[in-house]
Amino acid sequence: MSRLYDWGTSVVLEQVDAPAPPHNGDLVIELEAAAVTRLDLGLMSGALASKPDLPFTPGTAGVGTVTAGEPELVGQRVLVRGAGVGLERPGTWAERTTVPRSAVRVVPQDTDAALAATCYSPMVTGWAAADPVGRIKADERVLVTGPAGAVGSMCVQMAARAGGRVIALVRSEKEAAAVPAAAAEVLVGRNSENMERLGAYGGVDAVLDTVGGDTVPALLPVIKPGGRVVLIGYVAGRTLTIDLPALLTADVSLLPMNMVRRRVPDTVFRNLLTELSEGTLRLNTTSFAFTDLNDALGALTGGGTAGTIAVTM
Incomplete structure (x- = not known):
């Protein structure tokens, strides 16, 4: 013990x-x-x-x-x-x-x-981020931050399974190697070239943010009007500072994840665990x-x- x-x-x-x-x-x-x-x-x-x-x-x-x-x-x-x-x-x-x-x-x-x-925690958090909270739909462009981590990797797979085109944003080539194959595209760093790629086609429909810190204000210009950000983690910082006029103009919804209050149906848990055991999810x-x-x-x-x-x- x-x-x-x-x-x-x-x-x-x-x-x-x-x-x-x-x-x-x-x-x-x-x-x-x-x-x-x-x-x-x-x-x-x-x-x-x-x-x-x-x-x-x-x-x-x-x-x-x-x-x-x-x-x-x-x-x-x-x-x-x-x-x-x-x-x-x-x-x-x-x-x-x-x-x-x-x-x-x-x-x-x-x-x-x-x-x-x-x-349990990464599995059901990824499920909730993509389904009941993020409401990811087919053909949406979905950006996932921290996609090499446990929760982020599940967000990538769940968003892709919902039909989204997943873009994984990582900090290094080492992290890029750990991103699940379900991601349609992997971008390394928030440089100007990658921001242009994210802003293409009118921007991304949704962001599943597992890192926190300054992520939302930095990505706000590349999120489509009426888009949404699921706030999941805060390893990069516990405080969110954002310009309210910019947020209101962008018309982006901030959706906090709270898995303490959210009830996960037993059928969802069993089905996801079966998929993990069989290798459908990784x-x-x-x-x-x-x-x-x-x-x-x-x-x-x-x-x-x-x-x-x-x-x-």
Whole structure:
């Protein structure tokens, strides 16, 4: 099990007693793999508004088998996430953990553990960005920023699947190599030549922005009047400063993504996971041994790994 003893420090791996028998509808999960995410980093930094008591076991998502609790679920393979797991109550960075029934969804027995543990957030965010929020239609020109990342790569594939002509905007040739093949075009950098290409044919119909920062004001001139921007991430900056007359003149809608409030139907989740398992959709996942958890955290903070990161038990 991993234990965090102070905010802003690494976790310590140690042996502890097995979880107590479940009560009040809880389930005991024997974990196969756990996700390592930026939300976990936020918890470890102590920057989140709500902080659990220390020492604490982080880990906001994982996959494993139910070994005790609701009889109908015992023996079932499940995805664990939500319901405060890894934020308010002990998380998935452990060989075994106890979670509420509301934190699990059954997953197929043959799904790769690391993929199943890490896919939920990028997978359903990409789906929501292209479908219920972005409303991507056939033949629309769709610009995706940060398309080499986990969420961005799913946005590329989902927008293309909706019939959009996807243009991927990256910062470097290295990132360009990691963009899914579903992108119709890959542009490196926001130079004048690429801005002209984006502005061709009247501009782009929609932007799926996973990076934030100054992206919207910089791209506003190449978005069609009546176009829309789905605001998904903010790795390039948490503050959006925009000239209101320019935004009103452009008549562009800003659509914030909030996956906390959005309910993802079980059928959508199952269908997307099946597509990932079969290779129809692709998500790069890098796995580390659980004993190398701090190396996995280093890979996440270093930014050199495209896609998701997992530890396997």
